Amino acid sequence: MDVHEFIEKIETNIDGITPGSLTPETVFRDLEQWDSLADLMLLAMVDSDYDVAISGAELRSFNTLNDIINFIISKKQ
Amino acid sequence: MKVTLKDVKVSGVCAAIPKQEFDLLQLGERYGELEVKKIIASTGVSKIRVAPENICTSDLCEHAATSLFARINIEPSLIDGIVFVSQTFDHIMPATSVVLQHRLLLPKNCVAFDIRYGCSGYIYGLYQAALLVSSGSCQRVLVCVGDVSTHLIHPDDRALRMVMGDGGSATIVERGDGEFSFNINSDGGGARHLIVPAGGCRVPSSETTRTATEREGGNSRSDENMFMDGMEIMNFCLREVPPCINELLDFVHWQKDDVGLFGLHQANKFIVDYLQKKLKVPKEKVPVALQLTGNTGPASIPLMLAHEYKRLQEENRFEKSLLCAYGVGLSWGAVALNLSETIIMDPVEL
Numbered sequence: 001m002d003v004h005e006f007i008e009k010i011e012t013n014i015d016g017i018t019p020g021s022l023t024p025e026t027v028f029r030d031l032e033q034w035d036s037l038a039d040l041m042l043l044a045m046v047d048s049d050y051d052v053a054i055s056g057a058e059l060r061s062f063n064t065l066n067d068i069i070n071f072i073i074s075k076k077q
Numbered sequence: 078m079k080v081t082l083k084d085v086k087v088s089g090v091c092a093a094i095p096k097q098e099f100d101l102l103q104l105g106e107r108y109g110e111l112e113v114k115k116i117i118a119s120t121g122v123s124k125i126r127v128a129p130e131n132i133c134t135s136d137l138c139e140h141a142a143t144s145l146f147a148r149i150n151i152e153p154s155l156i157d158g159i160v161f162v163s164q165t166f167d168h169i170m171p172a173t174s175v176v177l178q179h180r181l182l183l184p185k186n187c188v189a190f191d192i193r194y195g196c197s198g199y200i201y202g203l204y205q206a207a208l209l210v211s212s213g214s215c216q217r218v219l220v221c222v223g224d225v226s227t228h229l230i231h232p233d234d235r236a237l238r239m240v241m242g243d244g245g246s247a248t249i250v251e252r253g254d255g256e257f258s259f260n261i262n263s264d265g266g267g268a269r270h271l272i273v274p275a276g277g278c279r280v281p282s283s284e285t286t287r288t289a290t291e292r293e294g295g296n297s298r299s300d301e302n303m304f305m306d307g308m309e310i311m312n313f314c315l316r317e318v319p320p321c322i323n324e325l326l327d328f329v330h331w332q333k334d335d336v337g338l339f340g341l342h343q344a345n346k347f348i349v350d351y352l353q354k355k356l357k358v359p360k361e362k363v364p365v366a367l368q369l370t371g372n373t374g375p376a377s378i379p380l381m382l383a384h385e386y387k388r389l390q391e392e393n394r395f396e397k398s399l400l401c402a403y404g405v406g407l408s409w410g411a412v413a414l415n416l417s418e419t420i421i422m423d424p425v426e427l
Binding site: 015035036037039040041043044047048053054055056059 | 112115116119236294306307308309311312315316347351354355
């Protein structure tokens with residue numbers, strides 16, 4: 001998967017995030033703009049664009065964007 | 078479970094909401110105006126209707142039913158079945174349906190059932206009524222569905238408080254020349270994701286279960302309040318709703334293009350919009366009508382019809398209608414039917 005594209009999608013979909021400010025190492029939970037709505041947006045986006053389902057428990061265990069990316073990659077194999 | 082039930086029709090639908098309005102912007106003082114506006118933009122709910130303590134679901138349904146009887150000019154004595162679908166019943170016992178039989182002056186030869194479902198409940202109500210009519214048990218069944226969910230929600234549970242509103246409804250299913258086709262599914266494995274854990278026999282009511290404490294995300298509630306794991310419910314909707322609808326379309330041999338209305342449970346704007354995109358159907362076929370009333374649980378589809386029926390009728394959308402609802406249980410279901418001859422009323426207030 002295209003990591004750059006994934007990060008761009010997050011930046012576009014979450015209110016208030018400056019484009020280009022996120023990296024795979026970003027701890028997304030620590031972002032001021034990340035709230036429960038952002039969680040829902042992420043679940044929907046990953047479902048629609050990557051056809052991968054993330055459970056609530058899995059999402060809670062992720063810290064960095066890389067954790068999400070690796071999870072999607074592992075499900076796609 | 079999939080089935081087609083014959084010789085049935087929906088003759089009328091009426092939804093009732095409490096007069097008392099709550100503007101969610103008032104929560105700005107507490108949670109910050111920007112935050113509240115952001116949530117409103119996502120959920121699509123800016124106001125809700127709140128039933129005061131002395132108004133139960135049965136009262137809203139009774140008002141909807143008497144309004145519907147008057148509108149379609151039918152005597153209560155001609156109703157021989159009543160189904161009440163709700164999580165907010167009048168008493169632990171007896172069933173609310175039998176209490177309503179008396180209050181609505183329905184005859185004593187009437188069969189009365191309560192069915193305990195929430196957001197998916199309209200499909201269950203129509204299914205039970207259609208079974209009673211198509212089997213020949215009943216001539217005409219009154220389906221009362223609704224909830225006063227605000228009575229189950231702790232005022233400090235921000236997540237639920239900003240989407241759930243109160244509402245009731247009445248629908249008449251009777252003998253006719255139509256068919257209803259259903260696809261209904263259950264998964265009790267997800268029961269814990271949407272639950273009021275205490276107050277029944279498993280965890281009886283006690284001082285402890287009535288005491289609210291702070292929980293995840295800063296929300297407060299007791300074990301006798303409603304709990305919803307938003308992420309799990311979102312996942313459930315994404316996973317189950319589109320296949321449920323697609324399977325029903327296959328079952329009745331309808332193409333998506335033929336369907337005029339996909340009437341989805343009005344959970345929140347985010348979910349309904351997302352499902353509309355995932356189903357790949359145009360927006361005008363999937364109404365979102367919850368801005369001023371919120372998610373009214375099982376009443377949300379009848380209330381959406383009440384808000385939208387004029388446009389839907391003008392655009393001839395009712396001949397092939399597919400309604401789909403999903404929620405507590407977990408449970409989800411869809412029905413394909415013709416609503417073009419159905420009398421739908423504007424919402425009534427109590």
